[in-house]
Amino acid sequence: MNISKCLTIDLESRELVDHKMALRHSLTLAELEVLKCLVNHIGEVVSKEALNEAGWPNRVVAPSSLTQCMSCLRRKLGAHDDIELKNIPRYGYSLCVTETYESIKSMQEPLSDDSNDSAVDNHFSRYWRWLGVVLFVVLLAGLHFSGKLKQTVNYLALFAKPGVVSILDAETELGGQKVQLSQLRLEDQPEIQRSAAHYIGNWSNTDKIFGNEVLKRIFANDNNRYESVALCNQYEGECKDTQPLNLVRERNTYSPLDLQWLSDTKLRMEQVTYNKILLDKFDNPPQGLVEDIYRADVYYYGASKNVVRADVRLSLVYQSPARGTLVMAACITDDLLRHVSMRYQFSGEFKMQKKTVDGQLVKSFLLDTGNVSFTSPDEISEESATIYRELRKSVLSNETQILRQVYQDANSGVWMLPLWGDTMVWAHRVEVTL
Template identity: 30%
Template sequence: MQQLTPYLALDTKAKHLLDQRDGSEIVLSFSEAQVLSHLLSAPGTVFGKEELLSVGWPERVVALTSLTQCISILRKKLEPYPEIQLKTVARRGYQLNISEQSHVHMLAISDGEAIRTALVSVSLKIKLLGILLLLGLVGFFWYYSDYHQMVKQVSHWRADKQLPLNVGGTLASAQLFYSDEAKQLHPSMWQKHLAPEGNLIPGLKHFSAYAASDGRNYSFAICPSADETGCDGDGIINITAIDPKPAGLSMKEFVPLSKEMERRIRYNRIILPPAVDNAELVEHNYHADIYFPVAGELLVRTDLSLSLVYDSKDSGQFYSSACVTDQDCITTPIKYQLRGHFHQYRTEISGTLVDVFQVKVNQKELIKPDNVSDSAMHFYREIRKDDIRDEEIYYFRVYQDHKTAVWIVPQMGNLLAWTTYSEVKL
């Protein structure tokens, strides 16, 4: 069996051409098979007419017209394969040429030998073009893949600094997460919002802390009850500054005020009944209260709830609900809810392990308030922007223990929240 192309073979014994793409056969006479086989032994070589006569009609004396007719018939049988050319060279003889385009024809999947022949026989130029095309396709799909979009989001964040904090008269160091947009990272950007004369929380002896900035918001979160086993969720404080002017927040007054606000209005915290047996689904719920002090304005609070329901090991349904109110209830609740599908990735930010939740939003609802105080107008505008723009968003879980977790939440910019954690069996 002689291969003319990766998909067309000559069988001189059976006297036929075999198209290996579909298994079809082209019947040849003895002379046609022998002449074609001889020409195929050295493609591109000019063979004399006398030599071809002796090959096609051995031990016989025939007229030159027999060879001319044989060549004519071969040309007709090879017409379906334009890459194979049987040429007449004037006054010299005949020549078989096979162009390289034969290598780009579709091969029979089951024809391993033809595939191997095609791969080996194609020119280096075509191989290089094929490799470049393949690399281009891989690069295209990588660039637009969900994983690459996540990598780009994470690349904008750093966690290589510690931030000294004095909260309630107690000193501690907070791990700082900051984005490329955060140009001012001096501790005063966080500390200046606490009034020095009121920075006292009786009984606060120590705390663990995290801090974050996206260049617009400056957040810190503390847990006074944290120890080597984690945070038990008691006494968590989440504060985010949205204005560069010092807020003058008195921590001595803030603690009882925040407790009063949380007792008076509670939208997203769920009081759970005893666990049920044989639950089909488990909802992982995270809750936090985030406070926004601004100089001369009412204290504004966001009551935040995040829920994850896993469909598989690293993906599932995502739910978020946020309610904004102020300390005097002048602003009736600004409620923003969204739901979508999440994919969870485990990665690092400056060597710190984090969980990244890529959420593709498929449902949003903004419940507009009847009244918005001057203090809360900023938040209404920001939530309205989120409602218009949110399509694909990223939540970072930068810490978790058995009762709490710390999140960077992409709402109204990026907010840091130390949340309490609970499971709801459904």
């Protein structure tokens, strides 16, 4: 089996034959089958699932098995600069050979003695290469002058960002009541399953807040810096809780949390709503479009008796099933200063992608942020400084954002929003026809 003019696969001896270096590299059975699959689809992207099935048919193996196989193949292909085994983030791999199609075809067909035909072939080969270069330059120029080049580059950058790879469900108890815990993990997070006690073991007075016997459901995430929990107190196939509880704390900080005290503090802080998204932000969208509006309060807590509140609004207008316009705004207050210390807002056009992870539909909204505003605080507490640093970093460095929705019903949705890193937020949902 031919890979290039200087590299072939000897199927009988199960070896990779390097004619340029006069070397032969033995292949394991998995390496042979994976490489054959890639060679049969040169220049195409082959999914991880297809490669796993080729290398380990009818077997369940760890994700690291394919990663290790690719690492070994790269070492054996390393002497050939014209061959590259590319990793396509979140999807699979592609074997790219920079030789022309004609040079590969010449290895598979009898050689012709007609040198004139060879000269003609070379001429046309050069012609098509130059034509491809010209068309590529014209395409870039068109994107640049239309203002779409930057947007296209931003979207490509977003595709490389880590996605949700697992949503692990477990059952536990909270205040003597049943709880369904769904723990999310992204590609760049360690493969460690936390226990339910890791997230809620430091809570006290839970029976006073969660007194009903209805199932509670929790979505949780550890993003390597902060741990966040989004909890619906009444879950019956959908969230019946009008005010789900969203909590954030710094990783490895296990200070006790009195939920009765937090409930009283929330009640006092939420008497004032600072946040509002105006519909005219969307520049008079055409009649008949649907707007999804999400509202939530997210609380950061630490060792002190001062909590930070993020009053969050999220608004989406779909212009097609997978595209539209999005605005997110967050007003930040804390119980110590008791006034708006920060306001963060961004908006832009999104492209939505769907993926099923462990039976749960995940929607990723890839956003090219056209407008960003951030109001710095006049005064700041030690606790609110944590989110100030996160938002400031996001404002300075990100021309793009990715927002993920991991659950939705008629009246609510669970999101990963860019607040304290990727923060789990269970938000109340309203649908408006414009």
